[in-house]
Amino acid sequence: MSLRASSPAAAMAVLRRDLLLAARRPGEWLQPLGFFVLVTVLFPLAMDPEPSRLRMVAPAALWVSLLLASLLALEILFREDSRDGTLEQYALSGQSFTALLLAKTATHWLLTGLPMVLVGPLAALSLAAPAAAVPGIALALFLGSLSLSLIGAIGAGLTLGTRRGGALLSLLVLPLVAPVLIFGARATAWAIAGEEAAGALYLLGAMGVLALTLAPLAAAAAVRISME
Amino acid sequence: MSWTWFHRFGSPPYFYRFAGRWAPWFLGFATMLLLVGLYGALVSAPVDYYQSEVYRIIYVHVPSSYLALMSYTWMAVAAAVGLIWRIKVAHAVAAACAPAGASFTVVSLVTGMIWGEPTWGTWWTWDPRLVSQLFVLFFFLGYIALRGAIEDRERADRTSAVLAIVGVVNVPIVHWSVTWWNSLHQAPTLMRADGPSMPMSMLWPLLVMILAYTFYFIALMLMRARAEVLRRERGGTWLREELSDEEKE
Numbered sequence: 295m296s297l298r299a300s301s302p303a304a305a306m307a308v309l310r311r312d313l314l315l316a317a318r319r320p321g322e323w324l325q326p327l328g329f330f331v332l333v334t335v336l337f338p339l340a341m342d343p344e345p346s347r348l349r350m351v352a353p354a355a356l357w358v359s360l361l362l363a364s365l366l367a368l369e370i371l372f373r374e375d376s377r378d379g380t381l382e383q384y385a386l387s388g389q390s391f392t393a394l395l396l397a398k399t400a401t402h403w404l405l406t407g408l409p410m411v412l413v414g415p416l417a418a419l420s421l422a423a424p425a426a427a428v429p430g431i432a433l434a435l436f437l438g439s440l441s442l443s444l445i446g447a448i449g450a451g452l453t454l455g456t457r458r459g460g461a462l463l464s465l466l467v468l469p470l471v472a473p474v475l476i477f478g479a480r481a482t483a484w485a486i487a488g489e490e491a492a493g494a495l496y497l498l499g500a501m502g503v504l505a506l507t508l509a510p511l512a513a514a515a516a517v518r519i520s521m522e
Numbered sequence: 523m524s525w526t527w528f529h530r531f532g533s534p535p536y537f538y539r540f541a542g543r544w545a546p547w548f549l550g551f552a553t554m555l556l557l558v559g560l561y562g563a564l565v566s567a568p569v570d571y572y573q574s575e576v577y578r579i580i581y582v583h584v585p586s587s588y589l590a591l592m593s594y595t596w597m598a599v600a601a602a603v604g605l606i607w608r609i610k611v612a613h614a615v616a617a618a619c620a621p622a623g624a625s626f627t628v629v630s631l632v633t634g635m636i637w638g639e640p641t642w643g644t645w646w647t648w649d650p651r652l653v654s655q656l657f658v659l660f661f662f663l664g665y666i667a668l669r670g671a672i673e674d675r676e677r678a679d680r681t682s683a684v685l686a687i688v689g690v691v692n693v694p695i696v697h698w699s700v701t702w703w704n705s706l707h708q709a710p711t712l713m714r715a716d717g718p719s720m721p722m723s724m725l726w727p728l729l730v731m732i733l734a735y736t737f738y739f740i741a742l743m744l745m746r747a748r749a750e751v752l753r754r755e756r757g758g759t760w761l762r763e764e765l766s767d768e769e770k771e
Binding site: 448451452453455456457458462465466468469470472512515516519520522 | 653657660661663664667668671672674676677680681684685687688689691692
């Protein structure tokens with residue numbers, strides 16, 4: 295038993311491996327970010343780009359784009375590792391499967407969620423949000439994107455065994471993450487209007503904590519079943 | 523307390539016979555109660571002072587909304603039982619709840635719209651109660667779609683069970699949405715701490731209708747689950763014997 299690494303060490307190894315793999319193949323995880331930026335750019339083109347109006351739709355544009363982009367990113371969360379049998383090795387490793395998948399989800403957030411958190415405020419500025427709103431928007435995107443990755447991992451696990459995963463994934467995940475959209479967009483709108491956004495941010499944080507405690511268990515159960 | 527009575531339901535032959543015997547009874551009760559309830563709702567209940575005749579849609583709207591949540595809860599409980607104790611019949615029951623629940627949700631939403639137009643002046647509003655009920659429908663549709671997308675039956679059972687359990691988070695949100703948020707939808711009339719806020723003449727048809735809907739749901743669920751068991755066990759010897767016995771009768 296002394297050969298076996300402790301659970302945190304094993305999770306760190308998964309995290310390091312996934313980051314290394316992503317560094318060798320940067321195209322795939324940059325695509326959702328590109329999608330996110332492009333969709334936010336489409337909004338001013340589709341409407342009268344008058345700043346006061348842009349400012350009004352900015353929260354909706356930002357959060358709908360974030361949701362769609364993170365859905366797109368979810369498709370690659372478990373796909374490769376399921377195809378080449380890595381996930382089965384994880385399940386057989388004797389380590390906590392939940393911890394290993396949580397490490398995978400965390401890496402996935404670092405690669406796809408974090409870039410959107412960093413670029414999101416810029417997109418908000420391009421939608422005529424005032425510079426003073428940037429900290430609030432960044433914090434809302436940070437808390438929201440964490441929940442999106444954690445809850446989304448459940449959907450990614452559930453659709454792992456299906457052939458046409460994409461549309462089904464959105465049907466399963468979007469109803470679950472609707473509260474994140476509601477409070478994220480509200481916090482963003484308050485930040486843009488120069489009001490106190492703490493209330494919505496607290497709720498986003500609470501949802502993040504709830505997702506962190508429960509979602510990994512459901513995701514691990516879903517992935518395990520799809521491998522049977 | 524002995525649990526052997528419960529374990530018997532896990533056996534497909536027992537459940538098949540049980541469902542076949544009881545489904546017609548539940549359907550019969552439901553029809554009788556429905557007739558009584560409809561008489562109460564359409565004839566004997568007095569006209570409402572504020573809403574005049576329009577309020578009578580409550581006798582369809584409230585039972586179907588109640589059953590929408592009820593069938594979701596049943597589906598999740600059955601799915602959890604199937605997942606934890608690996609009981610196939612429980613999965614068949616969960617699968618049988620979904621189409622019925624989705625239909626109840628659609629009826630609840632549509633009757634709500636028909637009621638909303640004359641009383642609120644709009645067919646739809648982005649109100650927490652309405653939106654969360656709409657998401658119940660999406661959960662049902664997602665559940666049905668997920669089952670359909672997985673070919674292996676056992677895996678479809680277990681995967682969709684995880685989804686059903688995860689989706690339970692929405693049930694309390696729908697139930698308390700009118701209490702938590704200041705909503706256009708009226709506050710609960712029945713489930714109140716100080717008792718129902720309705721005169722008895724209007725209340726009893728509503729309770730009878732809810733009971734009728736519940737029986738109808740149980741009958742529907744038993745019939746669908748029985749058909750599901752039939753489909754799964756089509757190669758089983760007990761089923762062949764059972765069917766030949768039925769023919770003799």
